[in-house]
Amino acid sequence: AKAQATACAGNIRQLSLAWQLYADDHEDRLINNHGIDETRTFSPVRLAILTVSDTRTLENDVSGQTLADRVADAGHLLSARKIVKDDIRSIRHVIRDWANRTDVDAMITTGGTGLTGHDVTIEAVRPLFEKEIDGFGTLFHMVSFPKIGTSTIQSRATAGVMKGKYIFCLPGSPGACRDGWDLILKPQLDYTHKPCNFVEIMPRLEEHLQRKKG
Numbered sequence: 001a002k003a004q005a006t007a008c009a010g011n012i013r014q015l016s017l018a019w020q021l022y023a024d025d026h027e028d029r030l031i032n033n034h035g036i037d038e039t040r041t042f043s044p045v046r047l048a049i050l051t052v053s054d055t056r057t058l059e060n061d062v063s064g065q066t067l068a069d070r071v072a073d074a075g076h077l078l079s080a081r082k083i084v085k086d087d088i089r090s091i092r093h094v095i096r097d098w099a100n101r102t103d104v105d106a107m108i109t110t111g112g113t114g115l116t117g118h119d120v121t122i123e124a125v126r127p128l129f130e131k132e133i134d135g136f137g138t139l140f141h142m143v144s145f146p147k148i149g150t151s152t153i154q155s156r157a158t159a160g161v162m163k164g165k166y167i168f169c170l171p172g173s174p175g176a177c178r179d180g181w182d183l184i185l186k187p188q189l190d191y192t193h194k195p196c197n198f199v200e201i202m203p204r205l206e207e208h209l210q211r212k213k214g
Contacts, residue, residue, distance in 0.1 A: 036192045043191040043199055045105045047071050048080035048098045052091060052111035052121050053172065056083055063110045063177045067170075070181045076189065079103045086112050091124035099128075099163045105202060106165055106189070111172030113156045121169055122156045129160030129167070136168065136184070143183040147175065164206040166198060 049071070051064040058064075061083060071078050080098060084090040091112070098104045112121030126132070136159035144152040157180065159168045170180040191199040 035194060036190075037194045038192070040192045042075060044076050045189050045199060046077045046079045046103050047189075048082075048101075048104045048107045049078065050081075050091070050094055050098075050107060050109045051083045051172075052086055052109055053083060054085050054118065056111075058083065062174045063172055066174045066177045067108055067110060067181060070178075070186070074186055074189070086118045086120055088120050088124040091121060092128065095125060095128060095162070095167065099165055104165060106198075107167045108185070109167070109169045110177050113158075113169055113171045115154055115156075119156075122158060125167060125169055126158065126160070128162050130163070131161045133159040133161070133166075139184055140170075140180060143179050144176065147179065161205055164202070 049064055049067050051061050053061070056064070058081075064081060064083065068078055068081060079101070082094055084094055091109075095107065095109075098107050109121055109125065112119045112124075137157050140155065140157040141152045144155065155171045155176065157170055157176075159166065161167070168180070168185060170177055187193045188198045190197060
C-alpha cells in the first residue's frame with residue numbers, strides 16, 4: 001500500500017510538472033487564445049469588486065487591489081468596491097444591490113470559496129444565479145493546477161448570471177486573483193477577443209424577458 005501511495009504521488013508530481021511545462025510554453029496562447037478581431041472596437045466593462053473577509057480592510061486588501069489595478073490597466077471602469085465579512089446575508093445584500101445598479105455590468109468577488117466553516121461566498125451567491133457558468137470553475141482549475149498542483153481542488157471558484165449581469169467568484173489569494181483575471185476574465189471581458197467573449201452576449205442575457213413582454 002505504501003509503495004502504491006508513493007507511486008501515485010510520483011505520478012501526480014509528474015503530471016503537474018508536465019502541465020506546468022505545457023502552460024509555460026503556451027502562456028501567450030492561454031491568455032490570448034485565438035487572438036483579436038481587429039474589426040471590433042474595445043468596449044469598457046463596468047465592474048464591481050467585492051472582497052469577502054473577516055480581517056481585511058482597504059489598506060491591506062491585496063487581492064481586491066490586485067483586481068482593481070488589473071481592471072483599470074485593461075481599460076475597464078471600476079464602479080464599486082467593498083469589503084464584507086464572511087456572512088451570507090451581508091454578501092447577498094451587496095450582490096443584490098449591485099445587480100440593481102445601472103452602472104454595473106459584472107461583479108467579481110474574492111474570498112470565501114474554500115471549504116472551511118467561514119467560507120460561505122458560494123452558499124451566498126449561487127442561489128442568486130439565474131444561470132451558472134459551469135465551465136468557469138473547470139477552467140479556473142485548469143489554469144490553477146500548474147501553479148499549485150492538486151491544492152486547486154480546495155477552491156470552489158464559480159460564476160453565473162443574475163439580472164443580466166455576470167458574477168465571478170474567485171478565491172481570496174492574490175495569486176488566484178491574478179490567474180483568474182489574466183487567464184480567464186481579461187480575455188473574456190474583451191469585446192475584441194475571438195472567437196467569442198462575454199461582452200458580445202451581454203445584450204442577450206435577458207432576451208427571455210423581452211420575449212415574455214412581446
